[in-house]
Amino acid sequence: MDAVRIGLIGLGGIATRSHLPSLASLPEVVVQAGAEINQVQAERTQRRFGIPRIYSSYQEMIRKEMLDGVYVCLPNFLHYEATLAALAQGLHVYCEKPMGLSSEQALALVTEADRRGLVLMAGYNYHFDARFRRARRLLEERRIGKILQVQGTIAKPGPYIGWDPKSDWYFDQRSGGLLYDLGSHLLDLLLYLTDIDIDVGSIYATARTSLPGLPIPDNIVAIFKDYNKVVGSLNLAWGARANLIMIQIHGTAGSIIVSEEYFEHRTAYGGGISRLATLFDNMRAILKQRWNAIIRRQPSDTTYLDASRNFIDAIRGKSSLRTNAQHSIRIHRVLEAIRDYLGQDSSTEEH
Numbered sequence: 100m101d102a103v104r105i106g107l108i109g110l111g112g113i114a115t116r117s118h119l120p121s122l123a124s125l126p127e128v129v130v131q132a133g134a135e136i137n138q139v140q141a142e143r144t145q146r147r148f149g150i151p152r153i154y155s156s157y158q159e160m161i162r163k164e165m166l167d168g169v170y171v172c173l174p175n176f177l178h179y180e181a182t183l184a185a186l187a188q189g190l191h192v193y194c195e196k197p198m199g200l201s202s203e204q205a206l207a208l209v210t211e212a213d214r215r216g217l218v219l220m221a222g223y224n225y226h227f228d229a230r231f232r233r234a235r236r237l238l239e240e241r242r243i244g245k246i247l248q249v250q251g252t253i254a255k256p257g258p259y260i261g262w263d264p265k266s267d268w269y270f271d272q273r274s275g276g277l278l279y280d281l282g283s284h285l286l287d288l289l290l291y292l293t294d295i296d297i298d299v300g301s302i303y304a305t306a307r308t309s310l311p312g313l314p315i316p317d318n319i320v321a322i323f324k325d326y327n328k329v330v331g332s333l334n335l336a337w338g339a340r341a342n343l344i345m346i347q348i349h350g351t352a353g354s355i356i357v358s359e360e361y362f363e364h365r366t367a368y369g370g371g372i373s374r375l376a377t378l379f380d381n382m383r384a385i386l387k388q389r390w391n392a393i394i395r396r397q398p399s400d401t402t403y404l405d406a407s408r409n410f411i412d413a414i415r416g417k418s419s420l421r422t423n424a425q426h427s428i429r430i431h432r433v434l435e436a437i438r439d440y441l442g443q444d445s446s447t448e449e450h
């Protein structure tokens with residue numbers, strides 16, 4: 100097969116930090132064009148990555164260019180229309196998370212891609228993280244017995260410090276705020292790891308807004324039950340100093356505690372020896388990661404590269420997708436229930 104011709108829609112933070120460098124290292128890919136409404140950002144990115152053609156309108160780009168696929172890296176509220184337009188043009192799509200902003204939109208996109216036989220991938224890159232994959236393998240082997248409880252936390256500085264988004268959509272209510280930003284990632288991970296089927300009728304949630312004047316909550320906690328009686332919680336924070344994604348899964352025969360930088364399979368057996376082994380294992384993994392980053396100059400986070408490789412291989416018919424677009428529909432049903440619950444909760448106010 101000839102080179103896979105890619106266009107990027109939106110040339111902001113995630114496109115320039117992660118997708119363009121990843122695509123540049125895949126020899127079978129040609130980045131042929133980009134679309135960006137901010138002219139300064141467009142020109143800067145074109146110079147830096149040597150993109151042949153830049154458009155201010157993505158509609159024009161997908162009409163005029165002979166592309167195989169696009170990356171949709173726009174503010175959340177534009178994902179649906181841009182992804183649908185690209186699919187309608189016969190293009191494969193890598194859509195940054197969340198895939199649309201409702202279960203209806205996610206379903207419509209999955210249906211359209213299936214109908215046209217196109218690859219549609221939602222950008223849930225944590226599926227490609229070695230520690231989360233290891234957790235999934237253990238869970239598939241039922242190594243912690245029957246799951247009793249799951250807890251998920253993402254606590255990050257958010258758009259306040261260090262993220263450097265190229266536009267201010269993160270605070271725009273139309274994009275769903277923290278809930279759709281980090282909440283979608285966290286739910287995706289929980290569904291990917293455990294396959295729980297959350298009963299949306301069981302959801303309770305509460306939230307606060309720490310910055311005066313912010314139109315959306317920046318700290319959210321939700322609890323739920325699934326149809327097999329697993330109980331669980333989601334904890335989301337913007338404005339935190341930690342850079343933490345942590346999942347705990349507790350079962351009748353053990354627990355898994357996993358984050359981007361830590362992995363532990365805790366059982367009733369092994370005691371001190373098992374703790375020591377966990378310590379060494381984690382230390383070795385972190386040292387290897389740092390060694391690769393400093394000496395071999397490999398990015399310390401390879402999940403975006405692995406996700407892109409999977410997308411391109413799927414376009415070439417060499418492998419199937421390792422993220423499941425159907426998950427997006429389930430993710431949205433839960434997000435909608437939390438959003439609706441918070442909408443009725445009068446304690447969600449500024450502090």
Ligand SMILES: NC(=O)c1ccc[n+]([C@@H]2O[C@H](COP(=O)([O-])OP(=O)(O)OC[C@H]3O[C@@H](n4cnc5c(N)ncnc54)[C@H](O)[C@@H]3O)[C@@H](O)[C@H]2O)c1
Pocket residue numbers: 108109110111112113114134135136137140155156157172173174175177195196197222223224263264265266267268280
């Ligand atoms: N998977 C991840 O870990 C991850 C991390 C960060 C961001 N994201 C996702 O990536 C998306 C973009 O986030 P970001 O941080 O890059 O934001 P950003 O603001 O830095 O980039 C968005 C870009 O889109 C441009 N844009 C807006 N409207 C446009 C239009 N109509 N046509 C063309 N360009 C337009 C903006 O000018 C901006 O440059 C979001 O959906 C976000 O959820 C995912």
